[in-house]
Amino acid sequence: MPRSQPTHRFRVGDPVQVERANPYGNPRTPRYIRGKNGVVTVLHGSIDNPIDHHSVYPPLCSVLFRVRDVFGGSSDDTLSIDLHEDWLKPAGPSR
Amino acid sequence: MRELNIPPGRLGKLGVAENTPTLHNIVVCTLCSCYPHDLLGDPPWWYRDDSYKERIVRDARSMLAERFNLCLPDDVEVRVHDSTSDVRWMVLPCRPAGTDGWSEEQLARLVTIESLVGTAPAVEPAALPQGGR
Numbered sequence: 001m002p003r004s005q006p007t008h009r010f011r012v013g014d015p016v017q018v019e020r021a022n023p024y025g026n027p028r029t030p031r032y033i034r035g036k037n038g039v040v041t042v043l044h045g046s047i048d049n050p051i052d053h054h055s056v057y058p059p060l061c062s063v064l065f066r067v068r069d070v071f072g073g074s075s076d077d078t079l080s081i082d083l084h085e086d087w088l089k090p091a092g093p094s095r
Numbered sequence: 096m097r098e099l100n101i102p103p104g105r106l107g108k109l110g111v112a113e114n115t116p117t118l119h120n121i122v123v124c125t126l127c128s129c130y131p132h133d134l135l136g137d138p139p140w141w142y143r144d145d146s147y148k149e150r151i152v153r154d155a156r157s158m159l160a161e162r163f164n165l166c167l168p169d170d171v172e173v174r175v176h177d178s179t180s181d182v183r184w185m186v187l188p189c190r191p192a193g194t195d196g197w198s199e200e201q202l203a204r205l206v207t208i209e210s211l212v213g214t215a216p217a218v219e220p221a222a223l224p225q226g227g228r
Contacts, residue, residue, distance in 0.1 A: 028179050033177075082182050
């Protein structure tokens with residue numbers, strides 16, 4: 001369940017880039033999205049999930065990507081991927 | 096969720112992706128097969144299948160048309176939600192026309208497991224036996 005006082009590093013609308021690797025051992029980021037740029041759309045807070053996580057992971061964001069920015073092509077469709085903040089870093093506003 | 100007495104923590108948080116006339120949502124979990132099991136039961140068999148996971152993120156529009164016979168107009172954005180176990184996503188399908196005044200029980204007959212994943216729309220009332228009412 002979400003905690004009442006999550007401390008997000010990012011805000012809705014922030015452009016972010018997905019890290020290529022994670023030194024903290026949190027594996028929950030799909031390989032195809034690593035290194036790609038998107039925009040934060042939802043802040044979920046830190047979610048206690050003792051069945052799947054060995055500890056409480058950093059706050060979780062939904063990040064919106066354009067399919068063409070991830071896989072190439074010309075599609076206007078989108079991918080919304082839930083990523084913990086240890087996998088994200090700020091990106092420049094232009095994509 | 097409260098009505099069904101689902102314990103917090105087993106489900107994580109529930110995410111609801113609402114379809115609109117200009118946005119069609121689909122759910123996948125490419126890393127494993129996360130799904131709101133406790134709320135919705137088991138997903139369709141193909142939800143766990145690599146052929147679904149690999150193609151739906153790359154080319155959802157074509158996959159919906161070719162594998163699920165769901166052709167979406169160009170002015171409808173297709174958005175794929177790739178989940179973690181922290182937020183379990185479901186799709187809220189568009190309410191079909193001609194259902195004004197229907198009860199919750201009647202509307203539930205229009206909801207299929209595929210429509211909750213996003214590979215089908217809700218059932219049209221005319222497709223129900225005896226017009227559905």
